[in-house]
Each structure stands twice: as C-alpha cells, then as structure tokens.
Amino acid sequence: MIWINRQRYYLDFILSSLGRRKWKNASLICVYMLVVFLISSMTFLAGALRREADLLLHESPELIVQRMIAGRHALMPVDYIADIETIRGIQKVIPRLWGYYFHPASGANYTLMAPEAFQHDDAKVVIGAGVMRTWDPGPTGTLVFKSSKGGTVELAIAETFESQSDLVAADLILMSAATFRQITGVAPGWSTDLAVTVRNPREIQTIANKIVDALPDARPILKSEIQRTYAAVFHWRSGYIIVMLSGALLAFVIFAWDKATGLSAGERTEIGILKGVGWDTTDILMIKFWEGLVISLTAFLGGTILAYGHVFFTSAFLFSHALKGWAVLYPEFHLQPFVNIYQLAVLFALTVVPYTFITIVPAWRAAVTDPDTVMTQG
Amino acid sequence: MITLSKVSKTYQDGRPNAFQALKAVDLEITPNQVTVFTGPSGSGKTTLLSIIGCLARPSQGRIHIDGQEISSLPERFTAQVRRRTFGFVFQHYNLIRGLPVIENVMIPAYPEGVSPRELRSRAAALLDQLDLTDMKHQSVELLSGGEQQRTAIARALINDPSVLIADEPTAHLDSHLSASFLTIIERLKIQGRTVLIASHDPLVYQSAVADRCVELQDGCVRTDS
Amino acid sequence: MIRAGHFLGFIIFCMGVSICLFTIHPRITSARYHQIRERNRQLVVALGLTDLCLFTEARYTRHISQADLHSAFQEHPLALEHFPSGAIVPPPPIFHHPNPGTPGE
Numbered sequence: 282m283i284w285i286n287r288q289r290y291y292l293d294f295i296l297s298s299l300g301r302r303k304w305k306n307a308s309l310i311c312v313y314m315l316v317v318f319l320i321s322s323m324t325f326l327a328g329a330l331r332r333e334a335d336l337l338l339h340e341s342p343e344l345i346v347q348r349m350i351a352g353r354h355a356l357m358p359v360d361y362i363a364d365i366e367t368i369r370g371i372q373k374v375i376p377r378l379w380g381y382y383f384h385p386a387s388g389a390n391y392t393l394m395a396p397e398a399f400q401h402d403d404a405k406v407v408i409g410a411g412v413m414r415t416w417d418p419g420p421t422g423t424l425v426f427k428s429s430k431g432g433t434v435e436l437a438i439a440e441t442f443e444s445q446s447d448l449v450a451a452d453l454i455l456m457s458a459a460t461f462r463q464i465t466g467v468a469p470g471w472s473t474d475l476a477v478t479v480r481n482p483r484e485i486q487t488i489a490n491k492i493v494d495a496l497p498d499a500r501p502i503l504k505s506e507i508q509r510t511y512a513a514v515f516h517w518r519s520g521y522i523i524v525m526l527s528g529a530l531l532a533f534v535i536f537a538w539d540k541a542t543g544l545s546a547g548e549r550t551e552i553g554i555l556k557g558v559g560w561d562t563t564d565i566l567m568i569k570f571w572e573g574l575v576i577s578l579t580a581f582l583g584g585t586i587l588a589y590g591h592v593f594f595t596s597a598f599l600f601s602h603a604l605k606g607w608a609v610l611y612p613e614f615h616l617q618p619f620v621n622i623y624q625l626a627v628l629f630a631l632t633v634v635p636y637t638f639i640t641i642v643p644a645w646r647a648a649v650t651d652p653d654t655v656m657t658q659g
Numbered sequence: 660m661i662t663l664s665k666v667s668k669t670y671q672d673g674r675p676n677a678f679q680a681l682k683a684v685d686l687e688i689t690p691n692q693v694t695v696f697t698g699p700s701g702s703g704k705t706t707l708l709s710i711i712g713c714l715a716r717p718s719q720g721r722i723h724i725d726g727q728e729i730s731s732l733p734e735r736f737t738a739q740v741r742r743r744t745f746g747f748v749f750q751h752y753n754l755i756r757g758l759p760v761i762e763n764v765m766i767p768a769y770p771e772g773v774s775p776r777e778l779r780s781r782a783a784a785l786l787d788q789l790d791l792t793d794m795k796h797q798s799v800e801l802l803s804g805g806e807q808q809r810t811a812i813a814r815a816l817i818n819d820p821s822v823l824i825a826d827e828p829t830a831h832l833d834s835h836l837s838a839s840f841l842t843i844i845e846r847l848k849i850q851g852r853t854v855l856i857a858s859h860d861p862l863v864y865q866s867a868v869a870d871r872c873v874e875l876q877d878g879c880v881r882t883d884s
Numbered sequence: 885m886i887r888a889g890h891f892l893g894f895i896i897f898c899m900g901v902s903i904c905l906f907t908i909h910p911r912i913t914s915a916r917y918h919q920i921r922e923r924n925r926q927l928v929v930a931l932g933l934t935d936l937c938l939f940t941e942a943r944y945t946r947h948i949s950q951a952d953l954h955s956a957f958q959e960h961p962l963a964l965e966h967f968p969s970g971a972i973v974p975p976p977p978i979f980h981h982p983n984p985g986t987p988g989e
Contacts, residue, residue, distance in 0.1 A: 283772030289888045290769035296887040301757035334936055336921060340928040345950065354950075377932055381943040390940055392947075396931050411937070442927075445920045449927050451937040452946070474950075476932040507934050507949040514948070554753045557714060558767040558814065559742025561735045575891065582898040589905045608941035617917035618910040625906070649734075652714050 295572045317584025319529040325592040329616040331515035342476035345502040356471040376472030387415040389609035395461035405439035411451030411610045429466025447612035556652030565648035573640030577633040593618040661688035666720035680706040682878040693854040695864040698875035704857035713741040746815030748825040754799040764813045785813040805836040822853045
C-alpha cells in the first residue's frame with residue numbers, strides 16, 4: 282500500500298509539473314502522437330492491404346504462361362495450348378485475352394478483358410466502378426472506343442461492378458472476345474497469355490520447367506511469385522514505407538534527442554528542491570520515469586486509435602493523394618479492419634520504451650549530485 | 660543528540676581553486692534547544708547546517724545522530740534521515756512555483772507513502788497552526804514574504820522532524836515579520852524540537868529564544884556560548 | 885491525487901477503446917467484409933485475375949506481377965518518374981529467385 286501511495290504521489294506531482302509547462306508539453310505530445318499516428322497508419326494500411334492481397338490472389342491462376350520475343354512480352358499463339366496440355370499434371374489451359382486501353386479524355390489507363398464466359402452480347406460491356414467515375418458515359422450510357430483500324434466502337438454499359446470490388450475490378454472493362462479483338466487488333470488464333478490449372482500444386486515448379494522445355498520462348502509465372510510480389514510491396518522494407526517511416530522516425534529522433542540533451546534550468550531547480558526536502562535519487566528517477574510514461578503512453582494510445590480510425594473508417598484519406606500519385610483512376614478502399622498485435626507490440630517497444638528511458642537519462646546527473654546547492658540557490 | 664567530530668568540508672578538492680569551508684569542527688548539538696550560528700559571510704554557517712542536515716557529506720570527520728554514525732551511510736539512507744529527522748527552511752524558501760500551498764507542504768512526505776487522506780489532514784493542521792488555512796489552495800508565488808516563509812516552515816514540519824534547520828530566516832523579512840518568526844520558533848521549542856538557525860541578524864542571535872550562540876569564523880568555531 | 889486519478893481513468897478509457905477497436909470491431913464487422921471478399925474472390929476466379937488494381941498511372945505498373953524482364957530493366961518501377969509505384973514496387977521476385985530454364989539464363 283505504501284508503494285502504491287508513493288507511485289500515486291509521484292504521478293500526481295509529475296502531472297502538475299507537466300501542467301506547469303503546458304504549452305511545451307502539449308506540443309511535445311502532439312508531435313509524438315503525430316509520429317505514432319503516421320507509423321501506425323502505414324502499418325495498419327500495409328497490413329490490411331497485404332492480407333487482402335494474400336486472400337484474394339490465393340485464387341489467382343496457378344500458372345500464367347507468357348511468351349517472350351527479344352526479351353519483350355509477345356502475344357501467345359493459341360496453338361501452344363496443344364503443346365502444353367499434354368504435360369502430365371496439367372488440368373486445364375485457358376487462353377486469356379486482356380490488354381490496356383488509354384482514354385485521352387479522362388487520361389486514365391483501363392484494363393480491357395474478354396473473359397471466357399462473357400454473359401452479354403458483343404455490343405455490351407461490364408465495367409468497374411472506377412471506370413464509371415472517370416469515363417463519363419454521358420446520357421446515352423455508352424462508351425465509345427477507338428478501334429485498331431481507326432474507326433469507333435460504341436458499347437453500352439450492361440453492368441457496373443460495385444465500388445466494394447474496386448480493389449480487383451476498378452479499372453476493368455469486360456467485353457466479348459470479338460469486341461476485344463476489334464478494339465485491340467489481336468487477331469484470331471492469338472491470345473495475351475495462358476492461364477494454367479494443375480492437379481497437384483506441389484508439382485507446379487516441375488510443370489513450369491517442362492513448359493519451358495516444351496516452349497523455349499515461354500515464361501511461366503507462378504502464383505507464389507505473384508503473391509510474393511505483393512508481399513514485397515507492403516513489406517516494411519519497400520521503398521514507400523521506408524521513405525515515410527524514415528521521415529517520421531527522424532522527426533521522433535530529433536525531438537527525443539532534444540529531450541535527452543539535458544534538463545531545463547527550471548527542471549534542475551525542481552530536482553534540487555526535491556532532494557533538499559528529503560527525496561533520494563530513486564524518487565527523482567521514478568518521477569522522471571512517470572513523466573516519460575505519461576507522455577509516451579498518451580501519445581501511443583492517441584496515435585494508434587486515430588490511426589485505426591484514419592485507415593478503417595476514412596480509407597486512409599490522408600495517404601490517398603500520396604498513394605494515388607499521378608494515376609487518374611484510384612480504387613476506393615474497403616479494407617477489413619485488421620491489426621497485427623505483434624506489430625503493435627513492436628511499435629510500443631520502439632516508441633514508449635526508448636522515450637521513457639530517454640527522459641530518465643538527463644535527470645540522472647541532477648539526481649545523484651549532493652543537494653547542498655539547494656541551501657544557497659535562490 | 661547530534662555530534663560532530665573533526666568535521667571538515669573542502670569544495671573543489673584537488674583543484675587549484677579548492678576552498679576549505681569547514682576546518683576540523685567539533686560540536687555537540689543539545690536537543691530541545693535553539694542554537695544560533697553566527698559569523699560573517701563565508702564563515703561556514705550554511706556549510707555547517709548542510710552537513711548537520713545530511714544535505715552534504717563532510718570531506719573529513721564524522722557525524723553521529725543519537726549514537727549512530729550517518730556521515731558514511733549510502734545516499735538513500737541519508738535521504739531517509741534527512742527526511743525524517745530534519746526539516747529545512749531554506750534562505751530563499753525554495754517553494755515550487757505553480758503548486759498550491761498545501762501541495763508544497765505535502766511534498767517531503769511523498770516518499771513515505773502515507774495515505775493521501777492522512778497526509779492532507781496533517782498538512783491542513785500545520786497550515787492552520789501557522790494561520791495559512793485561507794491560502795491553502797493558492798499558488799505560492801502569489802504569497803507575501805512572510806506567508807512564503809510560514810509555508811516553508813509548514814513544509815519543514817510535515818514529517819514531524821525532531822530538528823528544524825533554518826538558514827538566514829529573517830534575511831527577507833521586516834522586523835515585525837522577524838518577530839513573528841521568533842514566536843513560531845518559541846512554539847516549536849515548547850513542542851520539544853531542536854532548532855538550528857544560521858543568522859547574522861542581531862534580532863535572532865540576541866533574542867531570548869536563542870539558548871546557545873555559536874560564532875564561526877573562517878570555517879572554525881570561534882566562540883560557543 | 886485527483887490528477888493521478890483522472891489520468892489513470894483516461895488511460896483506462898483509451899485502453900478500453902483500443903481493445904474494442906483492435907479486437908472487437910474487426911470481429912463484429914467481419915461478416916460484412918467476408919461478403920465483400922467473397923464477391924471479389926469470385927471475380928478473381930472467374931476472370932483469372934493476377935493483380936490488384938492499385939497502381940494505374942502507367943500500363944506496366946498496373947500488372948506488377950506480370951511486368952516482363954525487358955521493361956523492368958529499362959523502365960523499372962524504381963524509376964521515380966512513375967509515382968508512386970516507382971517508390972513502392974521492388975523488382976519482381978523473378979530477379980532474386982529466377983526460375984531455372986528461364987530464357988536467357
């Protein structure tokens with residue numbers, strides 16, 4: 282009970298001490314909270330996106346086979362399917378027809394795709410919500426494309442994907458194969474690439490090797506490579522994360538260093554008085570510990586709570602411009618709230634613990650000196 | 660009983676500007692008495708009080724309190740002795756600005772971990788004895804000199820110490836307030852406390868309250884009456 | 885003592901909010917997001933999609949898992965004129981762990 286009372290007194294004293302320099306300490310907490318907010322927001326956003334990518338792209342084709350000429354991607358003859366289908370372990374080979382279409386009026390790049398089973402006729406398209414937002418279909422509700430032969434192709438919008446599907450379909454324009462070939466100029470008998478399904482996913486590397494043996498100009502892309510690409514994008518080591526983290530961490534180091542380089546004259550006087558009235562070194566260090574903990578815990582809790590709201594209630598609107606960059610079309614995020622407790626614990630250890638320690642260090646020297654100067658100072 | 664045996668204090672020892680503030684002082688402080696230390700500036704009065712009150716360690720010699728040697732105790736024990744045995748009224752009071760009177764008074768008792776209710780009532784009782792009840796929640800920088808001094812005295816008494824030490828207590832007071840201070844000292848003496856005062860104010864060392872006067876010069880005891 | 889009590893109350897409140905947000909809120913909203921994800925999964929399966937629609941500022945940043953070797957050297961996503969994917973997207977794993985038998989190896 283004595284120990285508890287003591288800690289309450291220390292906490293009470295340090296809260297009043299912080300209140301006596303309220304503007305300085307308020308701005309300290311704000312800066313600290315901002316740093317935690319930025320780091321947490323990035324961590325939450327990257328974690329949620331990575332999880333989403335992992336779960337969604339788990340359903341990607343197991344193998345995509347591209348064709349290469351002079352190191353560049355080239356169209357795949359549909360005849361190649363016959364050479365690949367004979368390889369043991371392959372279940373199905375589907376030619377994929379997809380490509381890009383740049384729309385000058387909106388300045389956006391769209392992905393054109395002709396799925397195997399397109400439900401509508403040649404004069405219709407199914408579009409993503411991002412297409413709807415950027416390409417104004419006008420009162421007619423049609424999209425006008427330029428064909429590869431120079432003419433125009435007018436297509437009616439049959440369906441629009443919801444914005445909740447933006448993460449996979451925001452820029453998609455689905456059409457029939459005939460319409461696709463008319464717009465892009467991909468001749469019959471050719472496809473963009475091949476999607477391969479295998480019976481036993483564990484044999485996928487062996488099958489990929491056999492495909493390369495059978496078709497020397499083919500380049501297989503495994504699903505694991507697709508997933509690893511996105512894992513790397515959202516990994517903390519990725520460029521963007523590093524750039525944002527460095528800025529935030531640098532700000533944190535600067536103001537923590539300012540704290541660590543010494544006490545103000547007022548703080549030194551206060552410590553001298555406390556020693557003079559009978560506090561020992563441990564008591565002084567305890568109040569500094571509480572000071573560090575009060576500031577860092579307040580900043581940590583405030584920063585992480587605000588970050589959660591920022592990412593999962595407002596779709597990370599503060600980052601949207603930075604993430605969007607020069608893109609005209611940008612998906613709306615509907616990310617499932619997800620917090621990696623381990624990462625949160627690491628963040629706590631990196632922010633609260635060092636700052637609490639840094640607050641104690643400069644007080645150490647003042648705390649261990651003899652308090653007899655208190656007798657003479659004014 | 661506080662005993663000093665051959666106590667010396669040298670500041671900046673080993674350096675060219677080393678200064679010996681006390682030179683082999685032998686002294687016995689009698690309990691329940693008011694002892695006034697006088698002497699010119701630089702005679703070692705403040706240093707002597709610092710050493711007696713465990714604010715500083717002697718460079719040489721020993722200090723005993725009730726037979727126990729305290730000069731070589733570790734810091735946390737001397738802090739405890741300082742807190743429980745001595746109450747300090749500093750020359751410039753050294754109250755913590757921005758804190759109300761009652762909290763300034765309670766501060767020395769925080770490390771004792773006494774229950775908040777008991778501590779508050781103890782502080783309130785002391786303030787009442789010193790006519791500061793109305794100022795309880797006022798910030799100390801708004802107090803007059805006399806009020807600040809009484810706050811400092813209340814703070815010095817919060818742990819119920821047996822010894823009160825005051826360094827130049829009347830330096831910033833007029834004669835009327837100085838007389839009030841001496842009245843408080845007399846009351847403390849009646850309570851059975853030992854009071855040690857460093858002062859070059861004749862009002863103090865020539866008053867009827869003072870039981871003993873020790874004159875210091877150049878770090879040595881010159882007269883003891 | 886009042887300050888300490890208020891502060892501890894504030895911290896307990898914040899911790900309560902944190903616990904609710906970080907553990908309970910994801911659980912109570914999981915059904916809704918599960919539905920959204922299920923629809924998206926079906927799209928991925930039906931269309932054989934390989935990439936998320938994140939970086940649409942240039943054609944070769946849109947499908948980063950499909951970027952071919954030649955354009956990766958010449959106009960690698962680390963080229964900063966392609967913003968922001970230039971700062972985000974590292975070289976495809978094929979660089980670090982090339983498949984044996986890749987043409988040109």
